[in-house]
Amino acid sequence: MRDIAFGQYYxxxxxxxxxxxxxxxLLSIAYIVAVFLVAPFHYLGFAACLLFVIIATLFSxxxxxxxxxxxxxxxxxxxxxxxxxxxxxxxxxxxxxxxxIKITDEGLFNAGFIVARITLIVMGASLLTFTTTPVExxxxxxxxxxxxxxxxxxxxxxxxxxxxxxxxxxxxxEETDRIIKAQxxxxxxxxxxxxxxRAKALIPVLIPLLISSLRRADELADAxxxxxxxxxxxxxxxxxxxxxxxxxxxxxxVAGLITGVVFLNxxxxxxxxx
Amino acid sequence: MALLTAENVCFSYDxxxxxxxxxxxEVNEGEYIAVIGHNxxxxxxxxxxxxxxxxxxxxxxxxxxxxxxxxxxxxxxxKRVGVVFQNPDNQLIASIVEDDVAFGPENLGVKREEIKERxxxxxxxxxMEKYLKSTPSRLSGGQKQRIAIAGVLALKPKIxxxxxxxxxxxxxxxxxxLEVVKNLNKEQNVTVITITHYMEEVVDADRVYVIDGGKIExxxxxxxxxxxxxxxxxxxxELPLAAxxxxxxxxxxxxxxxxxxxxxxxxxxxCAL
Numbered sequence: 082m083r084d085i086a087f088g089q090y091y092x093x094x095x096x097x098x099x100x101x102x103x104x105x106x107l108l109s110i111a112y113i114v115a116v117f118l119v120a121p122f123h124y125l126g127f128a129a130c131l132l133f134v135i136i137a138t139l140f141s142x143x144x145x146x147x148x149x150x151x152x153x154x155x156x157x158x159x160x161x162x163x164x165x166x167x168x169x170x171x172x173x174x175x176x177x178x179x180x181x182i183k184i185t186d187e188g189l190f191n192a193g194f195i196v197a198r199i200t201l202i203v204m205g206a207s208l209l210t211f212t213t214t215p216v217e218x219x220x221x222x223x224x225x226x227x228x229x230x231x232x233x234x235x236x237x238x239x240x241x242x243x244x245x246x247x248x249x250x251x252x253x254x255e256e257t258d259r260i261i262k263a264q265x266x267x268x269x270x271x272x273x274x275x276x277x278x279r280a281k282a283l284i285p286v287l288i289p290l291l292i293s294s295l296r297r298a299d300e301l302a303d304a305x306x307x308x309x310x311x312x313x314x315x316x317x318x319x320x321x322x323x324x325x326x327x328x329x330x331x332x333x334x335v336a337g338l339i340t341g342v343v344f345l346n347x348x349x350x351x352x353x354x355x
Numbered sequence: 356m357a358l359l360t361a362e363n364v365c366f367s368y369d370x371x372x373x374x375x376x377x378x379x380x381e382v383n384e385g386e387y388i389a390v391i392g393h394n395x396x397x398x399x400x401x402x403x404x405x406x407x408x409x410x411x412x413x414x415x416x417x418x419x420x421x422x423x424x425x426x427x428x429x430x431x432x433x434k435r436v437g438v439v440f441q442n443p444d445n446q447l448i449a450s451i452v453e454d455d456v457a458f459g460p461e462n463l464g465v466k467r468e469e470i471k472e473r474x475x476x477x478x479x480x481x482x483m484e485k486y487l488k489s490t491p492s493r494l495s496g497g498q499k500q501r502i503a504i505a506g507v508l509a510l511k512p513k514i515x516x517x518x519x520x521x522x523x524x525x526x527x528x529x530x531x532x533l534e535v536v537k538n539l540n541k542e543q544n545v546t547v548i549t550i551t552h553y554m555e556e557v558v559d560a561d562r563v564y565v566i567d568g569g570k571i572e573x574x575x576x577x578x579x580x581x582x583x584x585x586x587x588x589x590x591x592x593e594l595p596l597a598a599x600x601x602x603x604x605x606x607x608x609x610x611x612x613x614x615x616x617x618x619x620x621x622x623x624x625x626c627a628l
Binding site: 321 | 403406408430433434437438440442444445446447448449450451453454457458459460461462463464465466467470471474490491492503506507510
């Protein structure tokens with residue numbers, strides 16, 4: 082249970098792992114944009130995106146199966162949107178009907194389109210979380226949000242809150258485990274009854290957890306004060322993020338992908354004719 | 356001049372009953388001081404008064420010439436007095452050991468190269484240099500508390516205050532932490548104030564303050580304090596285990612000398628019989 086805290090980070094030393102987290106975040110966003118740019122019926126664009134994910138995965142040393150498994154988290158959502166498209170899209174040519182259910186060719190195409198879109202986005206995004214630790218992610222987000230400082234957004238505080246939250250996940254999981262055991266020892270029943278009963282049974286877990294978290298927060302604040310925390314601008318940073326040739330290369334590849342997708346959108350008909 | 360002085364310090368949380376009553380004490384550079392008292396005697400409040408987390412209502416706390424009553428001196432005092440608290444889980448700020456140790460120097464605005472040096476120094480001082488890239492949640496209680504000490508040491512404090520820092524640890528962890536602290540005191544000349552209710556941690560101190568009901572009841576060397584049975588009775592404190600055993604043996608007619616406090620002394624005295 083302890084490992085949940087590290088998200089789905091896959092520890093390895095690879096080209097992608099060593100990239101700057103800021104660049105990885107930006108490139109992931111650019112990749113998602115590329116997936117959205119693929120126009121309906123232009124499936125070669127999706128093929129290009131898939132090719133990109135496969136190559137990036139090879140360079141990250143993350144087993145491809147793990148990337149595929151990450152789709153599981155959104156599987157319900159994928160199936161739901163596909164089913165809705167298939168059964169309730171009444172545009173296009175009718176292929177088959179039974180009572181009120183009408184299946185059209187456009188419905189099928191749209192379903193395939195949505196499934197491909199979501200799957201590709203999830204694969205790309207999970208590659209980011211597989212190769213970047215939560216701490217790096219928080220640092221990267223802080224650095225990217227730096228311009229917001231000029232509109233008085235408390236960037237540093239925001240990042241600190243994020244990283245402390247990450248740090249306390251394993252501690253709180255342990256605490257929850259302990260409280261559940263303690264309540265079980267007192268005869269609490271978490272396993273039987275319908276969903277409402279079970280939800281109600283969690284109240285004696287949540288309240289002690291909340292109270293102990295508040296106490297922890299108090300102590301942590303004291304410990305931070307004791308270590309001279311003032312939140313001032315004079316604070317220095319120990320970790321420095323550096324852009325290397327890897328990031329430049331990654332940037333070029335993603336730029337190439339976007340150009341490719343736009344190109345395929347425009348010249349798809351030309352290619353099919355040839 | 357003493358490194359840390361408290362003069363007629365009074366403090367209350369709610370302005371009703373004083374938690375600290377007219378406390379006066381002095382800590383000199385390089386000393387190993389123990390403050391003992393049972394639960395609720397005001398010892399933890401004292402720790403927070405030492406590093407300006409709390410301001411005295413009356414009287415003054417002065418560290419290295421800086422009075423904690425003046426807000427300007429806040430960081431000067433906290434730089435000099437590092438406090439390690441009871442629960443290691445609630446003191447570690449980052450998810451990677453080196454980032455956590457870096458937190459203090461980062462706050463002081465220390466340059467990156469020097470932060471690196473300070474991390475290496477602090478982790479070496481607590482014997483945790485191998486865990487630079489580890490995650491605190493995978494370490495034992497004793498190891499976590501050593502990281503917390505390293506986090507404080509990275510501020511290069513003159514005084515290390517341990518506020519019940521071994522209370523939540525198992526015997527092994529307690530031993531690890533005590534050894535680290537003793538070493539720091541002897542080798543790095545760090546002044547140590549340990550606040551505790553474990554009598555075993557008191558016997559190695561240069562001087563002991565006994566606190567009860569927010570007042571200093573007595574002060575002296577460990578031998579002097581543990582000889583005063585009436586004082587121990589009154590303040591609800593126990594003898595260290597070795598001293599207790601020696602006491603019982605003497606009352607059964609075993610001819611041991613007075614003033615045995617540590618296990619080693621007891622073993623020596625028994626072997627000499």
